[in-house]
Amino acid sequence: MSADADFTEDNGTLRFSGRLTLANLRDMPDRLDGVGDAQAIDLSTIDSMDTVGAWVIHRFAEARGARISGLDDDRRHLMEQVSAADEPAAVTPKPLPSFFRVLDEIGDATVTAGQTLKGLLGFFGATVLAFGTVIRSLFSGDSKFRFNAVVQRFEVVGVSALGIIGLMSFLIGIVIAQQGAVQLRQFGAEVFTINLIGRITLRELGVLMTAIMVAGRSGSAFAAQLGTMKLTEEIDAMRTIGVSPMEALVVPRTLAAIVLMPLLGFYASLIAIIGGGLLCWISLDIPPVTFIQRIREVVPITDLYVGLVKAPVFGAIIAVAGCFQGMQVEGDAEQVGSRTTAAVVQAIFLVIVLDAFFAVFFTWIGWN
Structure with missing residues:
Protein backbone atom coordinates (compact mmCIF):
# COMPACT_ATOMS: atom_id res chain seq x y z
CA MET A 1 0.00 0.00 0.00
CA SER A 2 1.40 3.37 -0.98
CA ALA A 3 2.64 5.72 1.76
CA ASP A 4 0.79 8.98 2.29
CA ALA A 5 2.72 12.22 1.94
CA ASP A 6 4.20 13.49 5.18
CA PHE A 7 6.83 15.90 6.42
CA THR A 8 8.95 16.57 9.50
CA GLU A 9 10.40 19.86 10.64
CA ASP A 10 14.01 20.09 11.84
CA ASN A 11 15.62 23.48 12.56
CA GLY A 12 13.74 25.33 9.81
CA THR A 13 14.07 22.52 7.28
CA LEU A 14 11.02 20.56 6.11
CA ARG A 15 11.84 17.00 5.06
CA PHE A 16 9.10 15.39 2.99
CA SER A 17 8.54 11.68 2.59
CA GLY A 18 6.05 9.30 0.98
CA ARG A 19 4.21 10.00 -2.26
CA LEU A 20 3.51 13.64 -3.14
CA THR A 21 0.61 12.75 -5.43
CA LEU A 22 -3.03 13.77 -5.58
CA ALA A 23 -4.20 10.49 -4.04
CA ASN A 24 -1.73 10.64 -1.14
CA LEU A 25 -1.64 14.31 -0.14
CA ARG A 26 -4.62 13.98 2.20
CA ASP A 27 -4.64 16.94 4.61
CA MET A 28 -1.02 17.96 4.05
CA PRO A 29 -1.90 21.36 2.43
CA ASP A 30 -3.86 22.30 5.58
CA ARG A 31 -1.01 21.15 7.80
CA LEU A 32 1.48 23.21 5.78
CA ASP A 33 -0.59 26.33 6.43
CA GLY A 34 0.18 25.93 10.12
CA VAL A 35 3.93 25.72 9.62
CA GLY A 36 5.86 28.79 10.65
CA ASP A 37 9.01 30.00 8.95
CA ALA A 38 10.91 27.45 6.85
CA GLN A 39 14.23 28.20 5.19
CA ALA A 40 14.66 24.95 3.26
CA ILE A 41 12.65 22.08 1.80
CA ASP A 42 14.27 18.65 1.40
CA LEU A 43 12.63 16.33 -1.13
CA SER A 44 15.41 13.73 -1.29
CA THR A 45 13.41 11.06 0.59
CA ILE A 46 10.07 11.22 -1.28
CA ASP A 47 8.93 8.19 -3.26
CA SER A 48 7.20 10.02 -6.13
CA MET A 49 5.66 13.37 -7.05
CA ASP A 50 3.03 14.42 -9.57
CA THR A 51 1.97 17.84 -10.81
CA VAL A 52 -0.40 18.48 -7.89
CA GLY A 53 2.28 17.63 -5.36
CA ALA A 54 4.80 19.82 -7.16
CA TRP A 55 2.24 22.64 -7.17
CA VAL A 56 1.70 22.38 -3.40
CA ILE A 57 5.46 22.42 -2.72
CA HIS A 58 6.03 25.30 -5.12
CA ARG A 59 3.31 27.51 -3.64
CA PHE A 60 4.56 26.81 -0.08
CA ALA A 61 8.16 27.59 -1.06
CA GLU A 62 7.07 30.80 -2.80
CA ALA A 63 5.06 31.93 0.23
CA ARG A 64 7.84 31.20 2.75
CA GLY A 65 10.81 32.05 0.56
CA ALA A 66 12.23 28.57 1.16
CA ARG A 67 14.89 26.86 -0.95
CA ILE A 68 14.04 23.47 -2.49
CA SER A 69 16.71 20.75 -2.59
CA GLY A 70 17.00 17.01 -3.10
CA LEU A 71 15.51 16.90 -6.61
CA ASP A 72 16.63 14.58 -9.36
CA ASP A 73 16.54 15.69 -13.02
CA ASP A 74 12.95 14.60 -13.71
CA ARG A 75 11.52 16.21 -10.58
CA ARG A 76 13.54 19.37 -11.14
CA HIS A 77 12.09 19.63 -14.66
CA LEU A 78 8.57 19.14 -13.22
CA MET A 79 9.13 21.90 -10.66
CA GLU A 80 10.41 24.23 -13.39
CA GLN A 81 7.29 23.61 -15.48
CA VAL A 82 5.02 24.28 -12.50
CA SER A 83 6.98 27.43 -11.65
CA ALA A 84 6.75 28.67 -15.25
CA ALA A 85 2.98 28.06 -15.29
CA ASP A 86 2.63 30.11 -12.11
CA GLU A 87 4.17 33.21 -13.69
CA PRO A 88 1.76 36.17 -13.70
CA ALA A 89 0.10 37.07 -16.99
CA ALA A 90 1.97 39.50 -19.17
CA VAL A 91 1.08 43.09 -18.48
CA THR A 92 -0.53 44.80 -21.42
CA PRO A 93 1.84 47.55 -22.53
CA LYS A 94 0.63 51.08 -22.54
CA PRO A 95 -0.54 52.24 -25.96
CA LEU A 96 1.91 54.30 -27.95
CA PRO A 97 1.34 58.04 -28.17
CA SER A 98 -0.66 59.11 -31.20
CA PHE A 99 2.36 60.52 -33.02
CA PHE A 100 4.37 57.31 -32.74
CA ARG A 101 1.32 55.20 -33.60
CA VAL A 102 0.87 57.18 -36.81
CA LEU A 103 4.55 56.71 -37.63
CA ASP A 104 4.18 52.98 -36.99
CA GLU A 105 1.21 52.74 -39.35
CA ILE A 106 3.05 54.73 -42.01
CA GLY A 107 6.02 52.40 -41.67
CA ASP A 108 3.81 49.31 -41.99
CA ALA A 109 2.08 50.77 -45.04
CA THR A 110 5.44 51.60 -46.63
CA VAL A 111 6.75 48.08 -46.07
CA THR A 112 3.55 46.58 -47.48
CA ALA A 113 3.71 48.85 -50.53
CA GLY A 114 7.34 47.88 -51.14
CA GLN A 115 6.56 44.17 -50.88
CA THR A 116 3.58 44.56 -53.22
CA LEU A 117 5.69 46.45 -55.75
CA LYS A 118 8.36 43.75 -55.59
CA GLY A 119 5.76 41.04 -56.14
CA LEU A 120 4.17 42.97 -59.01
Whole structure:
Protein backbone atom coordinates (compact mmCIF):
# COMPACT_ATOMS: atom_id res chain seq x y z
CA MET A 1 0.00 0.00 0.00
CA SER A 2 1.40 3.37 -0.98
CA ALA A 3 2.64 5.72 1.76
CA ASP A 4 0.79 8.98 2.29
CA ALA A 5 2.72 12.22 1.94
CA ASP A 6 4.20 13.49 5.18
CA PHE A 7 6.83 15.90 6.42
CA THR A 8 8.95 16.57 9.50
CA GLU A 9 10.40 19.86 10.64
CA ASP A 10 14.01 20.09 11.84
CA ASN A 11 15.62 23.48 12.56
CA GLY A 12 13.74 25.33 9.81
CA THR A 13 14.07 22.52 7.28
CA LEU A 14 11.02 20.56 6.11
CA ARG A 15 11.84 17.00 5.06
CA PHE A 16 9.10 15.39 2.99
CA SER A 17 8.54 11.68 2.59
CA GLY A 18 6.05 9.30 0.98
CA ARG A 19 4.21 10.00 -2.26
CA LEU A 20 3.51 13.64 -3.14
CA THR A 21 0.61 12.75 -5.43
CA LEU A 22 -3.03 13.77 -5.58
CA ALA A 23 -4.20 10.49 -4.04
CA ASN A 24 -1.73 10.64 -1.14
CA LEU A 25 -1.64 14.31 -0.14
CA ARG A 26 -4.62 13.98 2.20
CA ASP A 27 -4.64 16.94 4.61
CA MET A 28 -1.02 17.96 4.05
CA PRO A 29 -1.90 21.36 2.43
CA ASP A 30 -3.86 22.30 5.58
CA ARG A 31 -1.01 21.15 7.80
CA LEU A 32 1.48 23.21 5.78
CA ASP A 33 -0.59 26.33 6.43
CA GLY A 34 0.18 25.93 10.12
CA VAL A 35 3.93 25.72 9.62
CA GLY A 36 5.86 28.79 10.65
CA ASP A 37 9.01 30.00 8.95
CA ALA A 38 10.91 27.45 6.85
CA GLN A 39 14.23 28.20 5.19
CA ALA A 40 14.66 24.95 3.26
CA ILE A 41 12.65 22.08 1.80
CA ASP A 42 14.27 18.65 1.40
CA LEU A 43 12.63 16.33 -1.13
CA SER A 44 15.41 13.73 -1.29
CA THR A 45 13.41 11.06 0.59
CA ILE A 46 10.07 11.22 -1.28
CA ASP A 47 8.93 8.19 -3.26
CA SER A 48 7.20 10.02 -6.13
CA MET A 49 5.66 13.37 -7.05
CA ASP A 50 3.03 14.42 -9.57
CA THR A 51 1.97 17.84 -10.81
CA VAL A 52 -0.40 18.48 -7.89
CA GLY A 53 2.28 17.63 -5.36
CA ALA A 54 4.80 19.82 -7.16
CA TRP A 55 2.24 22.64 -7.17
CA VAL A 56 1.70 22.38 -3.40
CA ILE A 57 5.46 22.42 -2.72
CA HIS A 58 6.03 25.30 -5.12
CA ARG A 59 3.31 27.51 -3.64
CA PHE A 60 4.56 26.81 -0.08
CA ALA A 61 8.16 27.59 -1.06
CA GLU A 62 7.07 30.80 -2.80
CA ALA A 63 5.06 31.93 0.23
CA ARG A 64 7.84 31.20 2.75
CA GLY A 65 10.81 32.05 0.56
CA ALA A 66 12.23 28.57 1.16
CA ARG A 67 14.89 26.86 -0.95
CA ILE A 68 14.04 23.47 -2.49
CA SER A 69 16.71 20.75 -2.59
CA GLY A 70 17.00 17.01 -3.10
CA LEU A 71 15.51 16.90 -6.61
CA ASP A 72 16.63 14.58 -9.36
CA ASP A 73 16.54 15.69 -13.02
CA ASP A 74 12.95 14.60 -13.71
CA ARG A 75 11.52 16.21 -10.58
CA ARG A 76 13.54 19.37 -11.14
CA HIS A 77 12.09 19.63 -14.66
CA LEU A 78 8.57 19.14 -13.22
CA MET A 79 9.13 21.90 -10.66
CA GLU A 80 10.41 24.23 -13.39
CA GLN A 81 7.29 23.61 -15.48
CA VAL A 82 5.02 24.28 -12.50
CA SER A 83 6.98 27.43 -11.65
CA ALA A 84 6.75 28.67 -15.25
CA ALA A 85 2.98 28.06 -15.29
CA ASP A 86 2.63 30.11 -12.11
CA GLU A 87 4.17 33.21 -13.69
CA PRO A 88 1.76 36.17 -13.70
CA ALA A 89 0.10 37.07 -16.99
CA ALA A 90 1.97 39.50 -19.17
CA VAL A 91 1.08 43.09 -18.48
CA THR A 92 -0.53 44.80 -21.42
CA PRO A 93 1.84 47.55 -22.53
CA LYS A 94 0.63 51.08 -22.54
CA PRO A 95 -0.54 52.24 -25.96
CA LEU A 96 1.91 54.30 -27.95
CA PRO A 97 1.34 58.04 -28.17
CA SER A 98 -0.66 59.11 -31.20
CA PHE A 99 2.36 60.52 -33.02
CA PHE A 100 4.37 57.31 -32.74
CA ARG A 101 1.32 55.20 -33.60
CA VAL A 102 0.87 57.18 -36.81
CA LEU A 103 4.55 56.71 -37.63
CA ASP A 104 4.18 52.98 -36.99
CA GLU A 105 1.21 52.74 -39.35
CA ILE A 106 3.05 54.73 -42.01
CA GLY A 107 6.02 52.40 -41.67
CA ASP A 108 3.81 49.31 -41.99
CA ALA A 109 2.08 50.77 -45.04
CA THR A 110 5.44 51.60 -46.63
CA VAL A 111 6.75 48.08 -46.07
CA THR A 112 3.55 46.58 -47.48
CA ALA A 113 3.71 48.85 -50.53
CA GLY A 114 7.34 47.88 -51.14
CA GLN A 115 6.56 44.17 -50.88
CA THR A 116 3.58 44.56 -53.22
CA LEU A 117 5.69 46.45 -55.75
CA LYS A 118 8.36 43.75 -55.59
CA GLY A 119 5.76 41.04 -56.14
CA LEU A 120 4.17 42.97 -59.01
CA LEU A 121 7.53 43.39 -60.74
CA GLY A 122 8.22 39.68 -60.34
CA PHE A 123 4.80 38.84 -61.77
CA PHE A 124 5.39 41.22 -64.67
CA GLY A 125 8.64 39.39 -65.41
CA ALA A 126 6.85 36.04 -65.31
CA THR A 127 4.24 37.43 -67.72
CA VAL A 128 6.94 38.56 -70.15
CA LEU A 129 8.53 35.09 -70.01
CA ALA A 130 5.13 33.50 -70.65
CA PHE A 131 4.67 35.76 -73.69
CA GLY A 132 8.09 34.67 -74.91
CA THR A 133 7.18 31.00 -74.50
CA VAL A 134 3.91 31.46 -76.43
CA ILE A 135 5.61 33.37 -79.25
CA ARG A 136 8.40 30.79 -79.48
CA SER A 137 5.83 27.99 -79.67
CA LEU A 138 4.26 29.65 -82.74
CA PHE A 139 7.48 29.12 -84.69
CA SER A 140 8.17 25.63 -83.38
CA GLY A 141 4.93 24.14 -84.67
CA ASP A 142 3.60 23.33 -81.18
CA SER A 143 1.50 26.45 -80.70
CA LYS A 144 0.43 27.34 -77.16
CA PHE A 145 -1.48 30.41 -78.31
CA ARG A 146 -5.12 30.16 -77.20
CA PHE A 147 -6.98 32.03 -79.89
CA ASN A 148 -10.48 31.38 -78.50
CA ALA A 149 -9.49 32.64 -75.05
CA VAL A 150 -8.05 35.85 -76.52
CA VAL A 151 -11.17 36.48 -78.63
CA GLN A 152 -13.37 35.96 -75.58
CA ARG A 153 -11.27 38.50 -73.64
CA PHE A 154 -11.63 40.89 -76.60
CA GLU A 155 -15.39 40.77 -76.15
CA VAL A 156 -15.25 41.22 -72.37
CA VAL A 157 -12.64 43.99 -72.35
CA GLY A 158 -13.64 45.81 -75.53
CA VAL A 159 -17.04 45.16 -77.08
CA SER A 160 -18.94 45.00 -73.79
CA ALA A 161 -17.32 48.25 -72.65
CA LEU A 162 -18.22 50.35 -75.69
CA GLY A 163 -21.53 51.55 -74.27
CA ILE A 164 -20.35 52.74 -70.87
CA ILE A 165 -17.10 54.20 -72.22
CA GLY A 166 -18.98 56.04 -74.98
CA LEU A 167 -21.49 57.52 -72.53
CA MET A 168 -18.76 58.55 -70.09
CA SER A 169 -16.66 60.15 -72.85
CA PHE A 170 -19.63 61.98 -74.34
CA LEU A 171 -20.50 63.52 -70.97
CA ILE A 172 -16.85 64.40 -70.26
CA GLY A 173 -16.67 66.19 -73.61
CA ILE A 174 -19.75 68.22 -72.73
CA VAL A 175 -18.37 69.10 -69.29
CA ILE A 176 -14.99 70.20 -70.72
CA ALA A 177 -16.70 72.36 -73.35
CA GLN A 178 -19.11 73.94 -70.88
CA GLN A 179 -16.50 74.73 -68.24
CA GLY A 180 -13.99 75.92 -70.82
CA ALA A 181 -16.54 78.21 -72.49
CA VAL A 182 -17.55 79.74 -69.16
CA GLN A 183 -13.96 80.55 -68.21
CA LEU A 184 -12.84 81.73 -71.67
CA ARG A 185 -15.89 83.94 -72.11
CA GLN A 186 -14.45 86.29 -69.49
CA PHE A 187 -11.64 87.08 -71.96
CA GLY A 188 -13.76 87.01 -75.12
CA ALA A 189 -11.93 83.87 -76.26
CA GLU A 190 -14.75 81.30 -76.48
CA VAL A 191 -13.37 80.08 -79.80
CA PHE A 192 -10.42 78.56 -77.97
CA THR A 193 -12.81 76.12 -76.34
CA ILE A 194 -12.26 74.02 -79.46
CA ASN A 195 -8.52 73.94 -78.77
CA LEU A 196 -9.20 72.82 -75.22
CA ILE A 197 -11.56 70.04 -76.25
CA GLY A 198 -9.40 68.70 -79.05
CA ARG A 199 -6.07 68.64 -77.27
CA ILE A 200 -7.11 67.50 -73.81
CA THR A 201 -9.30 64.64 -75.07
CA LEU A 202 -6.84 63.23 -77.61
CA ARG A 203 -3.76 63.73 -75.49
CA GLU A 204 -4.91 63.01 -71.94
CA LEU A 205 -8.49 62.47 -70.85
CA GLY A 206 -9.60 60.10 -73.61
CA VAL A 207 -7.00 57.48 -72.78
CA LEU A 208 -6.81 58.20 -69.05
CA MET A 209 -10.54 57.95 -68.37
CA THR A 210 -10.74 54.84 -70.55
CA ALA A 211 -7.93 53.27 -68.53
CA ILE A 212 -9.74 54.04 -65.28
CA MET A 213 -12.96 52.56 -66.63
CA VAL A 214 -11.19 49.43 -67.91
CA ALA A 215 -9.45 49.04 -64.55
CA GLY A 216 -12.82 49.17 -62.80
CA ARG A 217 -14.48 46.74 -65.22
CA SER A 218 -11.85 44.38 -66.56
CA GLY A 219 -9.11 44.66 -63.92
CA SER A 220 -11.56 43.77 -61.18
CA ALA A 221 -13.01 40.96 -63.29
CA PHE A 222 -9.55 39.48 -63.87
CA ALA A 223 -8.79 39.52 -60.14
CA ALA A 224 -12.16 37.99 -59.19
CA GLN A 225 -11.98 35.28 -61.84
CA LEU A 226 -8.45 34.15 -61.04
CA GLY A 227 -9.08 34.49 -57.30
CA THR A 228 -12.11 32.20 -57.52
CA MET A 229 -10.15 29.71 -59.60
CA LYS A 230 -7.40 29.79 -56.98
CA LEU A 231 -9.87 29.05 -54.17
CA THR A 232 -11.49 26.18 -56.07
CA GLU A 233 -8.01 24.77 -56.83
CA GLU A 234 -8.56 24.96 -60.59
CA ILE A 235 -5.19 26.62 -61.02
CA ASP A 236 -3.49 23.84 -59.04
CA ALA A 237 -5.28 21.31 -61.22
CA MET A 238 -3.96 23.05 -64.35
CA ARG A 239 -0.41 22.79 -63.04
CA THR A 240 -0.99 19.11 -62.23
CA ILE A 241 -1.94 18.27 -65.83
CA GLY A 242 0.99 20.28 -67.18
CA VAL A 243 -0.80 23.49 -68.25
CA SER A 244 0.89 26.75 -67.29
CA PRO A 245 -1.60 29.17 -65.67
CA MET A 246 0.51 32.10 -66.88
CA GLU A 247 0.19 30.97 -70.50
CA ALA A 248 -3.43 29.85 -70.30
CA LEU A 249 -4.93 32.56 -68.10
CA VAL A 250 -2.66 35.59 -67.81
CA VAL A 251 -1.36 35.91 -71.38
CA PRO A 252 -4.82 36.04 -73.09
CA ARG A 253 -6.08 38.66 -70.66
CA THR A 254 -2.96 40.79 -70.91
CA LEU A 255 -2.88 40.56 -74.70
CA ALA A 256 -6.54 41.57 -74.95
CA ALA A 257 -5.99 44.62 -72.74
CA ILE A 258 -2.87 45.69 -74.65
CA VAL A 259 -4.53 45.40 -78.06
CA LEU A 260 -7.88 46.93 -77.18
CA MET A 261 -6.77 49.87 -75.04
CA PRO A 262 -5.54 51.96 -78.02
CA LEU A 263 -8.82 51.26 -79.85
CA LEU A 264 -10.94 52.11 -76.82
CA GLY A 265 -8.86 55.22 -76.12
CA PHE A 266 -9.26 56.48 -79.71
CA TYR A 267 -12.98 55.69 -79.60
CA ALA A 268 -13.36 57.56 -76.30
CA SER A 269 -11.51 60.60 -77.66
CA LEU A 270 -13.76 60.78 -80.73
CA ILE A 271 -16.93 60.50 -78.65
CA ALA A 272 -15.65 63.20 -76.26
CA ILE A 273 -14.93 65.50 -79.22
CA ILE A 274 -18.45 64.85 -80.53
CA GLY A 275 -19.90 65.75 -77.14
CA GLY A 276 -17.84 68.93 -76.94
CA GLY A 277 -18.75 69.84 -80.51
CA LEU A 278 -22.45 69.40 -79.75
CA LEU A 279 -22.27 71.79 -76.81
CA CYS A 280 -20.26 74.31 -78.86
CA TRP A 281 -22.97 74.13 -81.54
CA ILE A 282 -25.76 74.68 -79.01
CA SER A 283 -24.09 77.11 -76.59
CA LEU A 284 -21.53 79.00 -78.71
CA ASP A 285 -23.27 78.81 -82.11
CA ILE A 286 -20.21 77.18 -83.68
CA PRO A 287 -21.47 74.94 -86.50
CA PRO A 288 -20.11 71.38 -86.78
CA VAL A 289 -18.23 72.09 -90.01
CA THR A 290 -16.37 75.01 -88.41
CA PHE A 291 -15.72 72.95 -85.31
CA ILE A 292 -14.16 70.10 -87.33
CA GLN A 293 -12.05 72.49 -89.43
CA ARG A 294 -10.77 74.19 -86.30
CA ILE A 295 -9.96 70.82 -84.68
CA ARG A 296 -7.86 69.87 -87.72
CA GLU A 297 -5.97 73.17 -87.51
CA VAL A 298 -5.19 73.32 -83.79
CA VAL A 299 -4.66 69.66 -82.84
CA PRO A 300 -1.25 68.34 -83.94
CA ILE A 301 -0.93 64.73 -84.98
CA THR A 302 1.52 64.20 -82.13
CA ASP A 303 -1.39 64.47 -79.67
CA LEU A 304 -2.91 61.39 -81.28
CA TYR A 305 0.46 59.61 -81.15
CA VAL A 306 0.80 60.42 -77.45
CA GLY A 307 -2.54 58.81 -76.69
CA LEU A 308 -1.83 55.74 -78.81
CA VAL A 309 1.58 55.23 -77.20
CA LYS A 310 0.24 55.44 -73.66
CA ALA A 311 -2.79 53.24 -74.21
CA PRO A 312 -1.11 49.79 -74.57
CA VAL A 313 1.14 50.51 -71.58
CA PHE A 314 -1.92 51.32 -69.49
CA GLY A 315 -3.61 48.16 -70.74
CA ALA A 316 -0.64 46.01 -69.73
CA ILE A 317 -0.50 47.60 -66.26
CA ILE A 318 -4.23 47.04 -65.69
CA ALA A 319 -4.13 43.39 -66.80
CA VAL A 320 -0.96 42.55 -64.87
CA ALA A 321 -2.25 44.21 -61.68
CA GLY A 322 -5.60 42.40 -61.91
CA CYS A 323 -4.06 38.99 -62.62
CA PHE A 324 -1.39 39.47 -59.94
CA GLN A 325 -3.93 40.22 -57.22
CA GLY A 326 -6.12 37.35 -58.35
CA MET A 327 -3.23 34.89 -58.13
CA GLN A 328 -2.50 36.08 -54.57
CA VAL A 329 -5.88 34.92 -53.24
CA GLU A 330 -5.66 32.22 -50.60
CA GLY A 331 -7.56 31.16 -47.51
CA ASP A 332 -11.21 32.13 -47.87
CA ALA A 333 -13.74 33.91 -50.07
CA GLU A 334 -13.16 37.21 -48.27
CA GLN A 335 -9.75 37.35 -49.92
CA VAL A 336 -11.44 37.54 -53.34
CA GLY A 337 -13.19 40.78 -52.44
CA SER A 338 -10.16 42.40 -50.81
CA ARG A 339 -7.84 41.39 -53.66
CA THR A 340 -10.30 42.64 -56.26
CA THR A 341 -10.46 46.03 -54.54
CA ALA A 342 -6.67 46.09 -54.29
CA ALA A 343 -6.38 45.31 -58.02
CA VAL A 344 -8.55 48.29 -59.00
CA VAL A 345 -6.82 50.71 -56.63
CA GLN A 346 -3.37 49.50 -57.65
CA ALA A 347 -4.12 49.70 -61.37
CA ILE A 348 -5.61 53.22 -61.20
CA PHE A 349 -2.72 54.45 -59.05
CA LEU A 350 -0.08 53.05 -61.42
CA VAL A 351 -1.90 54.41 -64.47
CA ILE A 352 -1.95 57.93 -63.02
CA VAL A 353 1.71 57.71 -61.98
CA LEU A 354 2.73 56.51 -65.45
CA ASP A 355 0.62 59.22 -67.07
CA ALA A 356 2.60 61.83 -65.12
CA PHE A 357 5.87 60.28 -66.30
CA PHE A 358 4.60 60.21 -69.89
CA ALA A 359 3.62 63.90 -69.66
CA VAL A 360 7.16 64.84 -68.61
CA PHE A 361 8.75 62.54 -71.19
CA PHE A 362 6.72 63.78 -74.17
CA THR A 363 7.33 67.39 -73.17
CA TRP A 364 11.06 66.63 -72.98
CA ILE A 365 11.14 65.19 -76.53
CA GLY A 366 9.11 68.12 -77.88
CA TRP A 367 5.67 66.53 -78.27
CA ASN A 368 3.84 69.32 -76.47
